Amino acid sequence: MVKKVYNVAIVGATGAVGQRIMDILQDKNFPIGELKLLSSERSAGKKIMFNDQEITVEVASENSFSGVDIAFFSAGGEISTTLAPIAVKQGAIVIDNTSAYRMDESVPLIVPEVNSDDLKEHQGMIANPNCSTIQMAVALQPIKESFGVNRIVVSTYQAVSGAGLAAEKELENQTKQYINDEEMSAEILPVGSDKKHFPIAYNALPQIDVFEDNGYTAEEMKMINETKKIFNDETMSIAATCVRLPIVTSHSESIYIEIDQKGVSVAQIREVLEDAEGVVLQDDPNTQTYPTPLAATNKEPIFVGRIRKDLDNERGFHMWVVGDNLLKGAALNTVQIAQSLIENKLV
Numbered sequence: 001m002v003k004k005v006y007n008v009a010i011v012g013a014t015g016a017v018g019q020r021i022m023d024i025l026q027d028k029n030f031p032i033g034e035l036k037l038l039s040s041e042r043s044a045g046k047k048i049m050f051n052d053q054e055i056t057v058e059v060a061s062e063n064s065f066s067g068v069d070i071a072f073f074s075a076g077g078e079i080s081t082t083l084a085p086i087a088v089k090q091g092a093i094v095i096d097n098t099s100a101y102r103m104d105e106s107v108p109l110i111v112p113e114v115n116s117d118d119l120k121e122h123q124g125m126i127a128n129p130n131c132s133t134i135q136m137a138v139a140l141q142p143i144k145e146s147f148g149v150n151r152i153v154v155s156t157y158q159a160v161s162g163a164g165l166a167a168e169k170e171l172e173n174q175t176k177q178y179i180n181d182e183e184m185s186a187e188i189l190p191v192g193s194d195k196k197h198f199p200i201a202y203n204a205l206p207q208i209d210v211f212e213d214n215g216y217t218a219e220e221m222k223m224i225n226e227t228k229k230i231f232n233d234e235t236m237s238i239a240a241t242c243v244r245l246p247i248v249t250s251h252s253e254s255i256y257i258e259i260d261q262k263g264v265s266v267a268q269i270r271e272v273l274e275d276a277e278g279v280v281l282q283d284d285p286n287t288q289t290y291p292t293p294l295a296a297t298n299k300e301p302i303f304v305g306r307i308r309k310d311l312d313n314e315r316g317f318h319m320w321v322v323g324d325n326l327l328k329g330a331a332l333n334t335v336q337i338a339q340s341l342i343e344n345k346l347v
């Protein structure tokens with residue numbers, strides 16, 4: 001018999017992503033039986049309302065997952081590495097928001113608009129891609145399908161909420177300090193665990209996550225490797241530069257692509273984007289119509305504008321892509337994966 005409701009756990013429920021997962025489950029009337037809200041000891045005991053029911057946050061542990069059907073993980077890679085396999089062993093399907101399993105060959109890495117078919121291969125663990133990867137994949141999928149895409153050069157303009165609630169607070173504090181002519185205190189950005197910290201207020205930091213030996217940051221390498229895996233195309237050539245800006249929510253990306261076909265017009269690119277799932281085209285220079293992070297915040301789609309043909313390469317196009325990093329970039333994509341599992345009877 002088909003199960004009509006699912007017992008759900010959210011690991012990291014009190015964080016920036018976890019809170020959004022809860023909001024979306026509520027807004028979308030997700031068929032929940034029991035909901036467990038899990039965190040570290042810091043937030044344990046906190047009471048949170050969900051669908052008129054008060055739920056007490058518990059410490060996430062290896063005993064948290066008995067009877068859980070779907071477990072959303074967004075408490076960092078270490079917690080996923082420790083607890084996600086235990087949850088799977090106890091019968092839960094884990095949808096993991098961290099990078100811990102994204103490049104694991106046995107774990108599907110899913111953007112539903114692109115590769116929901118890969119869910120059929122799941123073995124209990126499913127990975128949600130990085131926020132910057134997700135919005136680029138949603139925007140490029142229709143173009144790749146119609147015209148082929150062989151090269152991507154992307155520069156990101158990322159909001160501080162991508163680095164968690166503490167980074168949001170850091171931007172707020174530094175902004176007040178700057179306005180009051182005080183010295184700005186920087187303790188988190190660009191990366192909490194790295195040696196140096198710089199103010200993000202009134203600034204731009206060309207470092208997201210730690211540096212790798214090749215000179216790229218881990219965020220840049222995530223965009224490169226995850227995009228190839230999602231499109232199942234190792235031949236794509238991809239370069240990324242990831243930059244943090246003093247914006248609270250929604251990431252923007254300047255994307256240059258080279259398509260396979262010759263003779264394709266901007267109008268044709270716009271046409272395929274207009275019909276695409278999860279995309280809203282906002283592109284009219286005559287009326288100054290283009291996406292911005294403020295306007296994209298709290299919205300579900302990925303917004304695309306500023307589409308131009310490269311002046312020196314007839315197969316080259318530039319575009320500007322904006323999406324709410326906590327919604328489609330994280331929580332919404334995660335819940336859509338769960339919905340797709342249910343629709344396709346894979347849970």
Ligand code: NAP
Nearest residue numbers: 012014015016017039040042043075076098130131164165
């Ligand atoms: P956040 O606002 O700092 O929240 C962190 C959450 O994890 C809180 O609920 C925290 O609980 C919990 N947590 C921390 N240490 C824990 C522990 N030892 N045991 C159990 N729970 C623990 O961070 P966030 O922005 O929500 O991001 C959380 C994670 O999601 C990130 O580390 C990243 O891996 C992933 N993420 C993915 C994307 C994406 O691109 N798809 C975007 C952002 C984040 P307390 O309240 O008790 O501290």
Ligand code: 3JN
Nearest residue numbers: 077097098099100130158162163208
């Ligand atoms: O900084 C951003 O805008 C996105 C950050 C995502 C993030 C933050 C901490 C750890 C991740 C991620 O999802 O890749 C991770 C991680 O799990 O590696």
